[in-house]
Amino acid sequence: MDELTARVRAFAEERDWQRIHTPKNLAMALAGEVGELLAEFQWLTPEQAAAVMDDAEAGARVEAEIGDVMIYLTRLADVLGIDLSKAALTKLDEVATRYPVVEARGSAESAR
Amino acid sequence: MDELTARVRAFAEERDWQRIHTPKNLAMALAGEVGELLAEFQWLTPEQAAAVMDDAEAGARVEAEIGDVMIYLTRLADVLGIDLSKAALTKLDEVATRYPVVEARGSAESAR
Amino acid sequence: MDELTARVRAFAEERDWQRIHTPKNLAMALAGEVGELLAEFQWLTPEQAAAVMDDAEAGARVEAEIGDVMIYLTRLADVLGIDLSKAALTKLDEVATRYPVVEARGSAESAR
Amino acid sequence: MDELTARVRAFAEERDWQRIHTPKNLAMALAGEVGELLAEFQWLTPEQAAAVMDDAEAGARVEAEIGDVMIYLTRLADVLGIDLSKAALTKLDEVATRYPVVEARGSAESAR
Numbered sequence: 001m002d003e004l005t006a007r008v009r010a011f012a013e014e015r016d017w018q019r020i021h022t023p024k025n026l027a028m029a030l031a032g033e034v035g036e037l038l039a040e041f042q043w044l045t046p047e048q049a050a051a052v053m054d055d056a057e058a059g060a061r062v063e064a065e066i067g068d069v070m071i072y073l074t075r076l077a078d079v080l081g082i083d084l085s086k087a088a089l090t091k092l093d094e095v096a097t098r099y100p101v102v103e104a105r106g107s108a109e110s111a112r
Numbered sequence: 113m114d115e116l117t118a119r120v121r122a123f124a125e126e127r128d129w130q131r132i133h134t135p136k137n138l139a140m141a142l143a144g145e146v147g148e149l150l151a152e153f154q155w156l157t158p159e160q161a162a163a164v165m166d167d168a169e170a171g172a173r174v175e176a177e178i179g180d181v182m183i184y185l186t187r188l189a190d191v192l193g194i195d196l197s198k199a200a201l202t203k204l205d206e207v208a209t210r211y212p213v214v215e216a217r218g219s220a221e222s223a224r
Numbered sequence: 225m226d227e228l229t230a231r232v233r234a235f236a237e238e239r240d241w242q243r244i245h246t247p248k249n250l251a252m253a254l255a256g257e258v259g260e261l262l263a264e265f266q267w268l269t270p271e272q273a274a275a276v277m278d279d280a281e282a283g284a285r286v287e288a289e290i291g292d293v294m295i296y297l298t299r300l301a302d303v304l305g306i307d308l309s310k311a312a313l314t315k316l317d318e319v320a321t322r323y324p325v326v327e328a329r330g331s332a333e334s335a336r
Numbered sequence: 337m338d339e340l341t342a343r344v345r346a347f348a349e350e351r352d353w354q355r356i357h358t359p360k361n362l363a364m365a366l367a368g369e370v371g372e373l374l375a376e377f378q379w380l381t382p383e384q385a386a387a388v389m390d391d392a393e394a395g396a397r398v399e400a401e402i403g404d405v406m407i408y409l410t411r412l413a414d415v416l417g418i419d420l421s422k423a424a425l426t427k428l429d430e431v432a433t434r435y436p437v438v439e440a441r442g443s444a445e446s447a448r
Binding site for chain 2: 001003004007008011014015022023024027028030031034035037038040041044046049050052053062063064066067068069070071073074076077080081082084085087088089090091092094095096099101
């Protein structure tokens with residue numbers, strides 16, 4: 001994670017993109033990349049979507065889109081001074097309290 | 113990253129959510145969380161957005177939303193068998209080739 | 225459509241929201257509302273999603289989210305001086321040329 | 337609106353796309369198109385975004401993306417049996433009650 005953050009930061013700074021890499025712009029870019037990721041899945045049946053990585057071409061596209069999403073998420077967190085792993089682990093603990101294991105088992109509703 | 117992936121996976125399996133954690137559903141959930149993140153920034157000026165972490169309440173909300181996005185991205189990558197860091201680093205190398213440092217400096221257009 | 229555009233515009237002007245209703249902010253708000261719409265469908269099976277309007281409570285939520293999306297799309301188009309119906313019809317003609325009926329029948333691929 | 341709904345429906349039926357035009361898939365496609373719309377604005381300053389329609393090329397791209405968003409929103413509403421204008425007007429009335437004119441004037445916070 002730290003290496004990725006440093007690499008993405010160096011990438012942006014070498015290109016002098018700090019000025020446009022504002023939190024607002026990066027949040028929009030993140031959403032744009034997630035939109036491209038959705039486009040890979042939108043017309044697939046659940047079965048086709050579950051097997052998408054078995055198709056070399058579609059699998060490579062999905063991996064590239066996931067990479068794009070991760071790049072912008074890493075950059076956004078860095079610009080905001082947020083530790084991405086810590087933010088996720090903290091949130092996971094909170095959600096775990098909201099949805100205790102015993103009540104949540106198998107309930108799609110409780111996944112929300 | 114490995115620890116986070118393992119924690120998120122255990123969280124889902126303990127709650128028996130594997131059935132609903134399909135790639136298609138997780139991609140939608142990821143997009144939903146990114147939508148909530150956008151909502152934190154949408155009415156802010158660029159200046160307000162840049163200072164959002166100085167406001168304890170708004171900062172905590174942004175950090176929680178970033179955590180949510182990271183949780184679903186981690187889970188989606190795990191379900192697809194994709195190494196999140198590797199996908200990002202591979203994509204970063206590709207983009208670096210497309211936007212060499214010398215041409216890209218300061219050009220907002222080339223950030224796309 | 226014209227009535228809706230006028231109603232949404234009056235709504236914003238009465239509240240003095242023109243200043244924050246910039247194209248960039250409205251595009252973000254639109255994406256945020258689409259995220260809430262996705263959240264209504266994300267854990268449903270295709271069958272459950274197809275029957276969502278049969279459930280009074282979920283159906284009302286979906287209708288409200290669709291209303292929100294339409295409000296922001298109408299407002300964004302108005303602020304940009306774009307005729308929403310005309311933009312859709314023009315685009316439909318273009319797509320029709322790209323995907324002629326005879327080749328496209330039944331092909332999910334060609335829906336993209 | 338009625339004409340647009342009929343045109344979009346005929347377009348889909350002529351291509352035999354009803355099978356893939358499920359609510360879930362259409363919601364994803366809508367989000368994907370909104371992502372492309374965001375991408376048009378993400379690196380622009382507020383001033384550049386406000387003047388985007390003055391640039392013939394960028395303006396045409398924005399109009400095309402808005403058209404795409406409207407097409408999928410129209411199709412999704414049709415498949416769900418929702419009247420798009422009515423859903424927006426109903427929601428507007430609800431929001432008007434939540435944010436009365438006198439309190440909301442000029443408050444960015446109340447736009448949420």
